[in-house]
Each structure stands twice: as structure tokens, then as C-alpha cells.
Amino acid sequence: MTEFEIARTILKKLVLEDVPFALVLRQYFKKNTVEPQVKSNVTALVGCELRHHYIFDNLISRYIRDDIEFEKTIYLRFYLANHLFLRRFKDNELLKLTKEEMNDEKGVDDLIKFVDSTNEIIPEELDKSSPEFLSLRFNTPVWVIRMWQKQFGKALVFKVLKVNYRASIASIRINENHVDVAKFLSNHPDFSEAPVKNMAIYQGRGNAKGLEEFKKNDVFFMKMATKYILDRLELDPFKKVAIYSETLNNIYLDLVSRFGKDYPLELIINHAPSLFETRRVAKEMGLTHAFIYDSNYSNLVTCLSNKVNIFLCMPKNTMLDLLRSTPDYFLRVKQEQLDGIIQEEFKCLDECSKFIEDDGELVYMIPTLSRKESNSLIADFLISHPDFSLIEEHQFFPFESFDSCMYYARLKKVGTNND
Numbered sequence: 001m002t003e004f005e006i007a008r009t010i011l012k013k014l015v016l017e018d019v020p021f022a023l024v025l026r027q028y029f030k031k032n033t034v035e036p037q038v039k040s041n042v043t044a045l046v047g048c049e050l051r052h053h054y055i056f057d058n059l060i061s062r063y064i065r066d067d068i069e070f071e072k073t074i075y076l077r078f079y080l081a082n083h084l085f086l087r088r089f090k091d092n093e094l095l096k097l098t099k100e101e102m103n104d105e106k107g108v109d110d111l112i113k114f115v116d117s118t119n120e121i122i123p124e125e126l127d128k129s130s131p132e133f134l135s136l137r138f139n140t141p142v143w144v145i146r147m148w149q150k151q152f153g154k155a156l157v158f159k160v161l162k163v164n165y166r167a168s169i170a171s172i173r174i175n176e177n178h179v180d181v182a183k184f185l186s187n188h189p190d191f192s193e194a195p196v197k198n199m200a201i202y203q204g205r206g207n208a209k210g211l212e213e214f215k216k217n218d219v220f221f222m223k224m225a226t227k228y229i230l231d232r233l234e235l236d237p238f239k240k241v242a243i244y245s246e247t248l249n250n251i252y253l254d255l256v257s258r259f260g261k262d263y264p265l266e267l268i269i270n271h272a273p274s275l276f277e278t279r280r281v282a283k284e285m286g287l288t289h290a291f292i293y294d295s296n297y298s299n300l301v302t303c304l305s306n307k308v309n310i311f312l313c314m315p316k317n318t319m320l321d322l323l324r325s326t327p328d329y330f331l332r333v334k335q336e337q338l339d340g341i342i343q344e345e346f347k348c349l350d351e352c353s354k355f356i357e358d359d360g361e362l363v364y365m366i367p368t369l370s371r372k373e374s375n376s377l378i379a380d381f382l383i384s385h386p387d388f389s390l391i392e393e394h395q396f397f398p399f400e401s402f403d404s405c406m407y408y409a410r411l412k413k414v415g416t417n418n419d
Contacts, residue, residue, distance in 0.1 A: 063111035173222040175257035225404035239309035242266035315348035321405035358415035
């Protein structure tokens with residue numbers, strides 16, 4: 001198969017079968033022998049289509065027809081992606097494939113004539129502050145933009161969309177007890193100092209995990225906002241911490257960096273990739289005091305025999321932070337799922353709250369941007385749980401220095417001394 005045929009196969013599976021981009025690529029390249037340059041070209045071409053998917057939908061609807069089957073438009077999408085943005089391939093072959101696939105030479109020619117005649121391919125009649133215009137410009141679902149504008153205002157949302165259109169910052173946590181931070185930065189020019197203590201920003205292009213420090217787990221990827229939140233907690237090497245997670249994270253490695261390999265941890269994980277990776281790393285590092293459970297939040301009672309001082313609760317959420325870092329996430333986040341997700345978040349928080357010691361903390365963390373999942377949910381929780389009080393809450397925005405959509409709330413259980 002040619003690289004264009006491979007790219008077509010992958011995009012078709014991704015869109016029509018709802019298989020994540022990274023998984024489709026991994027499955028195809030594992031099953032088929034593909035040259036490195038072809039892999040690069042395929043990834044770039046599919047990725048470019050995904051980053052401009054909505055405007056291609058709009059152009060095809062306007063110049064071809066709006067009821068055409070998606071699979072018949074794939075080569076046209078690749079042509080537009082390359083012609084307007086990527087410019088990695090010669091147009092001739094893609095144009096030939098497009099016309100063979102579309103069987104509408106006039107419509108294709110009219111569309112190409114239009115995009116070649118203007119610098120503004122978004123319909124001029126759209127208000128530039130409207131969700132419809134912003135959706136086409138920033139490849140973000142209309143419903144997400146409407147929700148954000150209602151919750152945060154148009155000016156702030158525009159700032160979010162602008163920064164979301166750029167690559168996210170790759171930040172790492174450095175175990176200061178094993179690695180001299182200043183020396184590490186001096187020896188590795190691809191890293192620069194981060195605005196959070198004992199963290200660095202990766203600015204290189206290669207695979208940073210090849211470094212010896214990564215292999216020893218003395219350096220690992222972590223969001224700056226996550227480290228900032230952990231720094232604000234009253235962590236104590238003699239007080240037990242539990243973590244419930246349905247998202248990929250390295251928080252347990254941060255705690256090991258602070259307190260050593262013998263620090264007791266209760267890790268309840270309901271996320272297969274994270275569970276596999278955590279078990280692998282824990283075995284590799286000899287974390288004999290880390291107890292790892294494969295469980296849903298509804299079964300916490302089977303995992304925890306005693307209450308804990310700090311419980312980090314990270315349930316499944318809309319994860320709207322992924323709109324920036326995952327090129328196909330806009331296809332998989334659905335408005336109709338929002339209410340169900342919020343209900344599950346509340347139930348998870350409620351269940352975790354049962355395992356907090358008097359004067360202990362329940363910490364709610366979600367990498368998303370939604371008042372319904374954050375401030376409103378916490379307000380409802382406090383109404384129904386008068387034995388908890390709010391210490392602090394904060395929503396990070398991606399245009400701020402920590403480059404994140406993370407929200408967190410610290411909730412303290414009021415001591416009764418009745419247990």
C-alpha cells in the first residue's frame with residue numbers, strides 16, 4: 001500500500017469506528033512493516049486532517065454536498081490538508097486520487113479554485129465571536145465553546161482556544177533527592193527551568209525517555225499544575241495517603257520522590273494502561289509498601305481497611321485538556337455524556353469521602369475546564385456533606401504559566417473525635 005492508502009485506512013478506522021488515533025497507528029504499524037519515513041508521513045497527514053477536520057467538513061458541505069459519505073471525502077481532505085497547511089507532498093497524486101474517489105470533478109475544481117482565491121476559508125457571514133466561527137477556526141466542538149462562553153465569558157474562552165491550538169508544554173518532575181536539579185539542567189540543554197520547584201520543561205524533539213534519569217524513574221513526566229497542588233498539601237511521611245484514579249498520572253512517583261521507596265501508598269486504579277504501567281514501575285523500583293488495587297470506586301471498601309489522612313480523588317471526567325494535546329479528542333468528547341459523567345464524579349467523591357480521618361483532606365483533581373464538573377459539583381458536595389469544609393479550590397487555564405486546564409478542590413473533614 002502507498003502512504004496515502006495507509007493514511008486513508010487509518011483515518012477511516014479512526015472516524016467511522018471511533019478508534020483513538022494513537023491506538024490505530026500502533027495497531028497498524030505493529031501488524032504491518034512500514035518504513036520510518038512512511039510512518040512519519042502517514043502520521044503527519046492524518047494528524048493535519050484531524051487538526052482541521054471541521055473546516056474541511058464545512059468546505060465539502062459548501063462545494064460538494066453535505067450528505068456525502070465520509071469515506072468518499074478522505075483523499076480530498078488529505079489534498080486540502082497538504083495544499084493548505086502541511087505542504088509535504090506534491091499535489092498531483094493526491095488530486096488524482098481525490099477526483100477518482102469523489103467522482104465529482106467540477107465540485108472538486110470549484111472547491112480548489114475557492115481556497116486558492118482567498119486567505120479566509122471560513123464563511124465571511126459568520127460573526128467572529130460566534131461559537132460556529134470559533135469552532136471552524138480552532139477545530140473545537142461548538143457545544144464546548146458555547147458551554148465555555150456561558151461559564152467563563154467570550155474573552156477568556158478566546159484566550160483558551162488560541163493557546164489550545166498550539167502544542168502543550170512537556171514538563172518533568174525531578175527527584176531532588178537523587179538528582180541535582182541545577183546539574184541536570186546544565187547537562188541537558190533540551191530542558192529549561194520550570195516555574196515550579198524541582199521541575200523542568202522539555203524543549204527537545206527526540207524521545208526524552210531515553211535519558212538514564214528517566215530509566216531510573218528519577219525523572220518523569222508530570223503536569224506543573226499537579227506538582228503545584230501536591231506542594232500545597234500537608235503531606236507527612238507518617239500519615240497515610242490513598243489515591244483513586246481513572247486517569248493516567250505519576251503522582252505516586254512524586255510521593256516516592258519526597259519520602260522514599262518505603263513510603264506507604266494505597267493506589268486504587270480503574271484505568272487499564274495506568275494500572276499496567278504502575279505495577280510495572282512499582283516492581284522495577286521495589287516499592288514494597290505500595291499496595292495497588294484494580295477496582296472501581298464503588299468497591300473501595302474491599303481495598304481500604306483503614307481511613308487515610310489524605311485521599312486524592314481523580315475520577316473519570318470530560319478531560320477537556322485533551323482537546324489540546326490529542327488531535328482526535330474532539331471526535332470522542334460528546335455533549336450527551338456530560339450529565340452522566342458529572343453524576344459519576346459526584347458518586348466517586350462521595351465514596352472517597354467515607355475513608356477520610358477526622359481533620360484529614362479529600363482532594364478532588366480533574367484535568368478539565370467545566371464549572372459543572374468543578375465549582376458546581378463541589379458546592380453540591382458540601383451541601384450534602386456538612387462534615388466537610390472547603391479549604392481552597394482553583395481552576396488553572398492553559399494560557400497561564402502552568403499550561404494546564406486542571407481544577408482542584410481541597411476539602412477538610414471536620415474532626416468529631418467520635419470514632
